[in-house]
Amino acid sequence: MLSIRPRALSSVLSALVFGIAFEAFATEPPHIALDIIYDEQARRVHIEAKTTLSESASRFYLSKASTIETLDPAPGITIKESYDAHVFSLRNGEQEATIRLTYSLSLPRPNQLGSSAESSGRIDWSGTSTNAFLPGSRLWYPFFNQPSTVRLRVKTVAELRAIAPGLPITHMEEDGYAVSIFDMSKPILGVDLMIGHWLVQQKVMTGMEEKILLQTYFNEENADIAKEYLDLCERYILFYEKLIGPYPYSSFTVVSSPHPAGLGMPSLTYISEKILKYPFIKNQSLPHEIVHNWWGNGVRVDYELGNWSEGLTTYMADYWQVALTSENAAKEMRYGWLRNYASISDEDEESLQAFTSRHHTASSTIGYGKAAMVFHMLRNTIGNKPFINCLREFWLEYQYKSASFHDIRDTCQNHTNSDLTLFFDTWISTVDAPTLDTNLTQSSPTNHQLTVNQNGNWAYPLELEISGDSNKIKLTKMIRGEETTFVIPIGATKSTEIKLDPNFNVWRHLYATELVGTIRDFIAAKKPIYIQLTSNIQNSADIISTYFLEDMIQNKYGPNFTNPKKQPTIIVADITNITEHLNTSDNANEINHLMPLSGTDLVMASTYIGGTATLLIGISESISAKDLSILISRARHYGRYSWLKVVKSGRTEKGKWSIREKIFSY
Ligand SMILES: [Zn+2]
Structure with missing residues (x-):
């Protein structure tokens, strides 16, 4: 089945999929200047690229599908071939070498591609007379294994427009051609370029630190919802600036895509034109892609300990927005995460640490659902205010850097007295989840001791509802280890009824009675x-x-x-x-x-x-x-x-x- 949820970071993750390991992030990122002409009749892109190799950025990759036409002789550079790329490297002993080359690439028609890439939610490169898509993962431009700053000049026939992440500097039309220039002054890993036939609408909003250009690049059928989208973008950006900190880019653009899958990238999201009109896109997917500008793009993921950004983004966007409308809807979403977990098999389950990106239902159940619930439990463990303060500090500390679950742990540790080591150790590196059981013992008519048992050492706050003959109490107890015992102040009672986690605030196995069948x-x-x-x-x-x-x-x-x-x-x-x-x-x-x-x-x-x-x-x-x-x-x-x-x-x-x-x- 086709995935219609926009995927963030697809270019970053695809780079991993394409078999390239990340190199250390240099202090001074490499800069690439690209001059591009799209020949829509031949579905061919002609590119002139200029960049400089240095000791800290000593190698780049260019797709083997590209035909190199001219190459300024650069004695400081060697060119080798890998299975999918021309590899340009700085010669040993050289400190710096500037290279200028021209090359061209033929784009396949969308229907010439196998369906596998699209059915996995990824959009592969393709071109037609009315649109083109070039994902960074295809190495269509000199691709360093580290974030780079990029300046892009794209020329198309006047009927078409180009759009890429970064700030649009100019758009001119002359002699039947259109030229757009984009400036990515914030380092970016993997530039996706889109060309299409769109109506462009813009709005300038006042952000916390600077003016932010909002844009829609919509096909004609969606033109009437463009203004609504611009207003929604403004509302969400203001909301999350207040919650986390200043929006990190100078623009945000929503682009309608002819492909069934969608994706997100810094300052831009590409959403299927067929689904833009649906409320779940406006209410959940759009804030999700906007929040990725902080989590995933602004702070990048150190994959060593798993991808935390999907869970944190799901929690702060999809969940947070629903929770603003009603606690019942929020409870239903938490239940939904647990319900999804109940339907994956043991052998399909991976730990959060092993999660990098969504590749099937089981991985999204963990990487999105479980991770979101872990952030929810963290918030319930340390309290709402400290949780938000922790996220603000995490943002200040790690923007434009990469960070891991441990960096989140260490930042949050500054905001609480409870030791978070056990919490993170038990939730990040393990599979399985608590199955909760209780036992009640009575040592005197009024003294009741309750034991909560679980099949592991997970740590979390557990809500209990306890009803005696004449009164009902609600408690929250911190659970640690396989057995936790405490006294319950229920008073004299003949019979007692106990509910554990009745509001689904813990990542756990649902009881059989709680399993509602779904189609x-x-x-x-x-x-x-x-x-x-x-x-x-x-x-x-x-x-x-x-x-x-x-x-x-x-x-x-x-x-x-x-x-x-x-x-x-x-x-x-x-x-x-x-x-x-x-x-x-x-x-x-x-x-x-x-x-x-x-x-x-x-x-x-x-x-x-x-x-x-x-x-x-x-x-x-x-x-x-x-x-x-x-x-x-x-x-x-x-x-x-x-x-x-x-x-x-x-x-x-x-x-x-x-x-x-x-x-x-x-
Ligand atoms: Zn996402």
């Missing part, structure tokens, strides 16, 4: 069991395989199958027969939300029956195989819901089961 569980289910009861459509298994599941159905059984291993099971039946199965499910008391089922073409409910995750699919006797394929492929868009039904008019109703709290009774 998505089945989209990604591995080797599901398929049981077909009565249904008019005989090839419904093939239709469901093709239009709904990621895996093919291989295990088809009849109604008497017992499923001893409790593998996820899909049961297909006529609408009229689906109610009896719903009645035996864990969510039987909530099925009134789905009723009545008469007049329904399709109903789907993800639930548990006898401890087995089960997707019930009810199909109306009056629909055809073709109708089913359309309805079932549409159902994929409702993955986060527990159930949906499509009524005859085509209207879709959907909902989620409520979470049943785990209660320990004594």
Whole structure:
């Protein structure tokens, strides 16, 4: 499935993927001047590049796909070939050498590329007569293994515009051509260049330290939301300047992309033109990409101890914005992280330390979800004010440098008396998560001792709700180690009920009762069991395989199958027969939300029956195989819901089961 979430840092990470190790960051970054002409008919870029190799920046790489046309003789430089690049190095003993070269590159058409790059969320280079994309990871310009300052002059036909990170200096049109100049005076690692047919709108805002140029480069269909985007950018930048510190660049640009995937880079984000209009892009993805200018681009990631920037950005953007609207929505997002964790397999789980970038569902569950929750627990451990002060100091201390989880730990340690070593050690380098259990002992009628047990040494503040015969108390206790015991002031009581972490503030395994079935569980289910009861459509298994599941159905059984291993099971039946199965499910008391089922073409409910995750699919006797394929492929868009039904008019109703709290009774 195509990823539509914009990815930040893709150029930085791609550089890693392309097999280049980072060299130490020099104090004086190398500077590159590029003069570019895009020939849109031939899909060819002609480039003149000038840069200087020095002892601290002694080597650069240029894609082997480039045809070098002229090269100023530079005796201080050697050129070697690696598998994907011409490698230009400063000769031993030389202190400095300036090089000027011209070369050209042919861009493939987008459909000439394999789909693998795009399906992984990365956009590869491509060119057409109306747009072009050149990612830094393709080494299309002299690429040093360290951040560089860059000046870019791009010439296209007048109908096209070029955009790149950095400050736009000028844009001129003359004799049917357009020339744009960009200045990246803040060092940048991996320059992505975009060319397209856009309408440009601008707004100048007053930032904390300087004026900031806001821009939209939108295709025509999105022109009417350009102003809304400019206003949103201003609002978010003001918000995060206040929270963290001055925005680190002189501009911010939102560019509409013809590609299905999106990405972020310093001072710019490239978002699919198909999804710009959706609220989740405006409310979560946009602030996410803006916050990356502080975390990930402003402070770069030292990958030695894992990528902290996605988690911190998710926490401060996606989560923070939702938390501003309501605590309920925030709780739902935290639950969502834990729910995602419940659906990844043990062998797919990696530690935060091992996370570099999102490459499948399991890695984003850890690198985004777990990391965001770790920042949430850190905030709950040291307090809101110290947490924000820590982030401000971290920003002041590390902007334009790289930093690791340990640098965050050491900065936060300045703002709290509690020792954060155990907290970071247990959350960053380990896999698995706490499974929480309790035990209550009573030494006298009024003295109750509570023990909280977990399967490891994780440290975090744990919220408890304790109800006695006549009163109810809420406590927060710091948990450290496998067993934590404390006295609970519940007074004299015959029976006690205890809830642990009822608001999902801890990265932990959910209890079985807390697991709300979702349709998505089945989209990604591995080797599901398929049981077909009565249904008019005989090839419904093939239709469901093709239009709904990621895996093919291989295990088809009849109604008497017992499923001893409790593998996820899909049961297909006529609408009229689906109610009896719903009645035996864990969510039987909530099925009134789905009723009545008469007049329904399709109903789907993800639930548990006898401890087995089960997707019930009810199909109306009056629909055809073709109708089913359309309805079932549409159902994929409702993955986060527990159930949906499509009524005859085509209207879709959907909902989620409520979470049943785990209660320990004594
Ligand atoms: Zn991100």
